[in-house]
Amino acid sequence: MSHTIVTRFAPSPTGFLHIGGARTALFNWLYARGRNGLMLLRIEDTDRERSTQAAIDAIFDGLTWLGLDWDGEPIFQSARADRHREVVEAMLAAGTAYRCYASPQELEEMREAAYREGRPPRYDGRWRDRDPREAPAGVAPVIRLKAPLTGETVIEDEVQGRVAWQNEHLDDLVLLRSDGTPTYMLAVVVDDHDVGVTHVIRGDDHLTNAARQKQIYDALGWQVPAMAHIPLIHGPDGSKLSKRHGALGVDAYRAMGFLPEALRNYLVRLGWSHGDQEIFSTEEMVSTFDLPQIGRSPARFDFAKLENLNGHYMRAAGDRDLLAAIEALLPHIADGAELAAKLDNGLREKLLLALPGLKERAKTLTELIEQARYLYAERPLALDRKAHALLTEEARSILCEAGEALSEVEPWTAATTEGAVRRYAETRSLKLGAVAQPLRAALTGRTTSPGIFDVLAVLGKEESLGRLADQAGNATQGSNTLSRTASADTISEN
RNA sequence: GCGCCCAUCGUCUAGCGGUCUAGGACGUCGCCCUUUCACGGCGAAAACAGGGGUUCGAGUCCCCUUGGGCGCGCCA
Numbered sequence: 157m158s159h160t161i162v163t164r165f166a167p168s169p170t171g172f173l174h175i176g177g178a179r180t181a182l183f184n185w186l187y188a189r190g191r192n193g194l195m196l197l198r199i200e201d202t203d204r205e206r207s208t209q210a211a212i213d214a215i216f217d218g219l220t221w222l223g224l225d226w227d228g229e230p231i232f233q234s235a236r237a238d239r240h241r242e243v244v245e246a247m248l249a250a251g252t253a254y255r256c257y258a259s260p261q262e263l264e265e266m267r268e269a270a271y272r273e274g275r276p277p278r279y280d281g282r283w284r285d286r287d288p289r290e291a292p293a294g295v296a297p298v299i300r301l302k303a304p305l306t307g308e309t310v311i312e313d314e315v316q317g318r319v320a321w322q323n324e325h326l327d328d329l330v331l332l333r334s335d336g337t338p339t340y341m342l343a344v345v346v347d348d349h350d351v352g353v354t355h356v357i358r359g360d361d362h363l364t365n366a367a368r369q370k371q372i373y374d375a376l377g378w379q380v381p382a383m384a385h386i387p388l389i390h391g392p393d394g395s396k397l398s399k400r401h402g403a404l405g406v407d408a409y410r411a412m413g414f415l416p417e418a419l420r421n422y423l424v425r426l427g428w429s430h431g432d433q434e435i436f437s438t439e440e441m442v443s444t445f446d447l448p449q450i451g452r453s454p455a456r457f458d459f460a461k462l463e464n465l466n467g468h469y470m471r472a473a474g475d476r477d478l479l480a481a482i483e484a485l486l487p488h489i490a491d492g493a494e495l496a497a498k499l500d501n502g503l504r505e506k507l508l509l510a511l512p513g514l515k516e517r518a519k520t521l522t523e524l525i526e527q528a529r530y531l532y533a534e535r536p537l538a539l540d541r542k543a544h545a546l547l548t549e550e551a552r553s554i555l556c557e558a559g560e561a562l563s564e565v566e567p568w569t570a571a572t573t574e575g576a577v578r579r580y581a582e583t584r585s586l587k588l589g590a591v592a593q594p595l596r597a598a599l600t601g602r603t604t605s606p607g608i609f610d611v612l613a614v615l616g617k618e619e620s621l622g623r624l625a626d627q628a629g630n631a632t633q634g635s636n637t638l639s640r641t642a643s644a645d646t647i648s649e650n
Numbered sequence: 651g652c653g654c655c656c657a658u659c660g661u662c663u664a665g666c667g668g669u670c671u672a673g674g675a676c677g678u679c680g681c682c683c684u685u686u687c688a689c690g691g692c693g694a695a696a697a698c699a700g701g702g703g704u705u706c707g708a709g710u711c712c713c714c715u716u717g718g719g720c721g722c723g724c725c726a
Contacts, residue, residue, distance in 0.1 A: 166726095167726095168725085168726045170725085170726075200726060201726095202725090202726075203725055203726060205725095206725075206726085207726095256724095260723095260724070263723085263724085267722095267723090270651090270652095271651075273651095274651055274652085275651080275652075276651070276652040276653070276722065277651090277652085277722065277723095278652090278722075298724050316654090316655070319654070319655080320654095321653070321654075322653085325652075325653055325654095325722090326653090326722095327722090329723095330723085330724050332724085333724040334724060335724080337724085339723090339724070339725085339726090340725070340726045341726090343726095344726090359720090360654095360655070360656095360719090360720065361719090361720050361721070362720090362721090362726095363654065363655070363720070363721075364653075364654060364655095364720075364721040364722070365721080365726090367653095367654085385655090387655085387656075387719085387720095388719075388720075390718090390719075392660095392661080394718065394719085395718085395719085396719080396720095422662095425662065425663080425675090426662070427662090427663095428663095429662085429663055429664070431664065431674085432663085432664060432673075432674040432675075433674090433675095434662090434663095434674075434675050434676085435675095451656095451663080452655075452656060452657095453655090453656050453657060453718095453719095454655095454656070454718085454719060454720095455661090455662065455663090456661060456662080457661095458660095458661050458662065458676070458677085460661080460676060460677055461661070461662065461675080461676045461677080462676095463676090464675085464676055464677085465676085467688090467689090471689075513688095516687090516688055516689050517687060517688045517689080518688085527687095574685095577685090581685095587685085588684095588685050589684090589685045589686075590685090591685080592685030592686070593685070593686065595685085596685075596686060596687095602686090602687090603686060603687080604686050604687035604688080605686070605687070606686095606687085606688090607685075607686090608685060608686080609685090
């Protein structure tokens, strides 16, 4: 089966899979999947010193978590060094490349001189036409491309349009280092060509590289693939995306409790649009994504919008799926193991029941877990400052009476507890809120929570009445106890 | 310094010469719903960087200025 479209994602494993890389991968994936094409994964590990196995694993994990699969086995660029050398040998033989014996010091001096004289720092081509017999003894040369001196090099970019460089501004780049290893510039061209890549979709920080790579393609007589250089993602202040901005690994987004579908949706709309549509299912993305709708200006990373999207996808998620996502998250967060144990110890059922109310109120999975704390907190509950303030003497006596009314309730459901509480409020001529808020404080330790009758129902009769008694009891013991409840072990800001 | 790219509400964007008194989304603010918080609904404030052209007509085309970004390695 032959594929007319072949894309590739080609990260260098020198750090984590950051958000910009994730978007590049997504675009490549979308383009290929929407056209019955292939998306290949190539690990550009030709920088043997900076490449790490941890980074390689992070790339695999990140892509997998994001739901971006690739075709075939990942290609390791380092394994193809022989092929790269072979190509350069052919270029040497064809006269499109040459040996350069200039030492690193010479090159450094060249750059410094150029800078002093206000010229761009470029290799001056001193070995380009020099007789190889003049080569200094014992110096291993680099192999350089014999690039055109005049004319222009043009890229017809799918998103940038026609971009041209005067060849006099481009120098003879190194193809093979003096130790015989290929440079990135050469390796990319050879690898893309050998596997039949038809579309190179990557960050526009590679735009100038595209010109140099075009020269290599031309020297080799190979067809240049279609190019699409997408604008980079910037930080909220417009500057380069830094760690504090969101240039985190995708693993960090997972740990923050974002859903992969939310991150995908957020990322696809960064730099690309389809009319006014904001929400895209994966299928919609695949079927509508195309290169002409990619903008040319850089986008800024906005956490608020990501959170909004994440909230949307959490609300839309089925409770079982959401529970699975939460459980999958646990290994990646602090206290995750502890929570996992509690899940196995009865919390899972409670959480599942509480999820409909919980997912409406959280923007991230971690926030949801935090808001679910009342489900697994031990008695007596720690009250946060507002909840504590809410439980005045009067409120505590209301709790006491409400607790009595509730103790009659059988069976214990949201509907029956609601009936009891409403009847009680009515008999005392109290607004429902005057009863509900103290109940909330006593049952959850907070002033905000899911609907109070759902809380009651999920907690169960015994636990609910217990929590109410914990707080109601304090009312009868005078102000001394009240000040004691204000001590550090019963009050927490969170 | 040189080369290249970019420029619509705070942010993501729609707009591809007239339908723009510039649309949507996030965020912000107000109102409604309501036991809290959310969700949801309704509404508001909020942008064509500046200057020249081209044209009957410019957010849309061209140039300049300004402001950002990327690149300029025997890194990728």
